[in-house]
Amino acid sequence: MKPASFEYHRPTTLEEAVKALAEYAPQDGRILSGGQSLVPTMALRMAKPAHLIDINGVRELADIKVTEDALIIGAGVRHAAFHKPVVDGALGQLLSFVVRHIAHYPIRQRGTFCGSLAHADPSSEWCLVSATLDAEITATSVRGARSIAVTELIEWAMSTTLAEDEILTSVRLPLLPENTRFGFYEFSRRAGDYALAMSLVTYELADGVIAAPRVGIGGVEGVPRRIAEAEEVLLGQKPSPDLFRAAAEAVANAADPMSDLQASANYRRDLARTVVRRALERSLP
Amino acid sequence: MSAKKNITLNINGVDHHVQVEPRRTLVDAIRDECGQTGTHIGCEHGVCGACTIMLDGKPVRSCLMFAVQADGARLRTVEGLADGDRLHPLQQSFIDHHGLQCGFCTPGFLMLTAGVLEQEPDISDEGLIDALSSNLCRCTGYQNIIKAVLAAAADMRAAR
Numbered sequence: 283m284k285p286a287s288f289e290y291h292r293p294t295t296l297e298e299a300v301k302a303l304a305e306y307a308p309q310d311g312r313i314l315s316g317g318q319s320l321v322p323t324m325a326l327r328m329a330k331p332a333h334l335i336d337i338n339g340v341r342e343l344a345d346i347k348v349t350e351d352a353l354i355i356g357a358g359v360r361h362a363a364f365h366k367p368v369v370d371g372a373l374g375q376l377l378s379f380v381v382r383h384i385a386h387y388p389i390r391q392r393g394t395f396c397g398s399l400a401h402a403d404p405s406s407e408w409c410l411v412s413a414t415l416d417a418e419i420t421a422t423s424v425r426g427a428r429s430i431a432v433t434e435l436i437e438w439a440m441s442t443t444l445a446e447d448e449i450l451t452s453v454r455l456p457l458l459p460e461n462t463r464f465g466f467y468e469f470s471r472r473a474g475d476y477a478l479a480m481s482l483v484t485y486e487l488a489d490g491v492i493a494a495p496r497v498g499i500g501g502v503e504g505v506p507r508r509i510a511e512a513e514e515v516l517l518g519q520k521p522s523p524d525l526f527r528a529a530a531e532a533v534a535n536a537a538d539p540m541s542d543l544q545a546s547a548n549y550r551r552d553l554a555r556t557v558v559r560r561a562l563e564r565s566l567p
Numbered sequence: 568m569s570a571k572k573n574i575t576l577n578i579n580g581v582d583h584h585v586q587v588e589p590r591r592t593l594v595d596a597i598r599d600e601c602g603q604t605g606t607h608i609g610c611e612h613g614v615c616g617a618c619t620i621m622l623d624g625k626p627v628r629s630c631l632m633f634a635v636q637a638d639g640a641r642l643r644t645v646e647g648l649a650d651g652d653r654l655h656p657l658q659q660s661f662i663d664h665h666g667l668q669c670g671f672c673t674p675g676f677l678m679l680t681a682g683v684l685e686q687e688p689d690i691s692d693e694g695l696i697d698a699l700s701s702n703l704c705r706c707t708g709y710q711n712i713i714k715a716v717l718a719a720a721a722d723m724r725a726a727r
Contacts (some may be wrong), residue, residue: 283611283612287588317632317636318613318628321612321613321632322631325592325630334633336636338636362625386701387679388616388626388627388628389613389628389631389701391622391626392627392628392631473697474700
């Protein structure tokens with residue numbers, strides 16, 4: 283249970299960090315940020331990187347910024363930063379509700395939002411939030427910076443389209459309109475455990491009917507995603523128990539669930555139906 | 568093997584100048600290089616919480632950090648919880664409510680809850696119980712730990 287040897291690098295600016303990654307990535311170098319997934323993987327010797335580039339000392343990545351229409355979260359921002367709303371309105375409340383489902387209290391003091399996206403675990407709450415809300419990330423390397431939609435970033439479970447010399451330096455979440463309602467529900471075996479299925483739904487309520495519905499599921503398939511079939515069911519309708527059941531059924535029909543040691547595909551399909559219905563029920567006051 | 572690095576770990580206000588390989592976890596350095604064996608090692612991959620300490624006032628798993636990452640940080644371990652001979656309210660409450668049997672998990676539970684209460688002194692009972700799900704105990708069972716922590720939290724709030 284002791285990690286294998288590695289060389290340790292601790293840049294203090296983003297410029298130094300991207301230079302170090304460009305140099306060491308071809309020699310099996312990795313970024314170390316919160317370390318709450320990487321370090322246990324190293325303890326189990328499932329990962330044995332030859333170089334770690336620790337970005338915890340890069341001050342310019344540590345902040346949350348609020349612009350006119352978006353929340354921009356730097357790579358150093360920890361889960362615990364969202365325990366209290368970081369911005370007024372629905373988005374801040376949504377993030378502070380969801381964050382309590384991520385692992386446990388001490389893990390949330392170290393783990394980071396951007397690190398969760400780079401890790402791309404299918405049961406990551408932040409991957410679900412980012413996919414559902416159409417977030418974009420910025421990837422930075424010595425070659426410059428580029429934006430990638432989170433739906434383009436996450437290729438498959440634990441696999442992203444980041445180049446080996448790119449650091450995921452920030453994520454941009456659009457602010458939600460004032461009349462936005464949201465609901466989140468997660469099912470896991472034990473408190474703080476990985477989600478076997480979870481759902482985030484948001485919509486605007488205009489004249490009593492649902493507008494701009496978003497229905498996302500995570501932990502069910504290899505990549506969290508929105509389910510258009512369920513959004514079509516909700517669009518233009520008044521919220522009701524029957525409507526929510528119909529939307530949940532549409533998710534169960536559209537999903538192509540994973541099968542693993544924790545849960546069969548059929549069980550995950552049943553869970554998907556239930557978590558979507560419960561997330562929708564939580565969207566009501 | 569990578570070359571050892573010179574680092575300073577400040578534990579409970581005392582500087583320890585030590586040499587460690589980068590792969591040395593913080594908990595191993597606290598116990599072996601610094602001789603502070605109150606912090607226990609259980610699972611070594613972040614599941615059990617026995618190694619919980621405070622890093623700059625926040626409860627963290629010291630097996631999920633490398634010692635080199637804590638160079639210059641302010642660390643607090645269970646040895647630094649009591650004020651001289653006077654036990655911390657949480658320590659006294661664990662005794663009063665029989666919150667331990669073998670005691671292996673106790674330093675982790677104490678540092679977890681001390682850290683949570685420093686971060687969020689007005690956390691609800693429900694929030695504290697949720698935070699307690701972070702750590703594992705294999706003998707006392709959790710009911711007496713919950714009783715001990717809720718009682719101590721109430722005492723600490725009343726004393727403010």
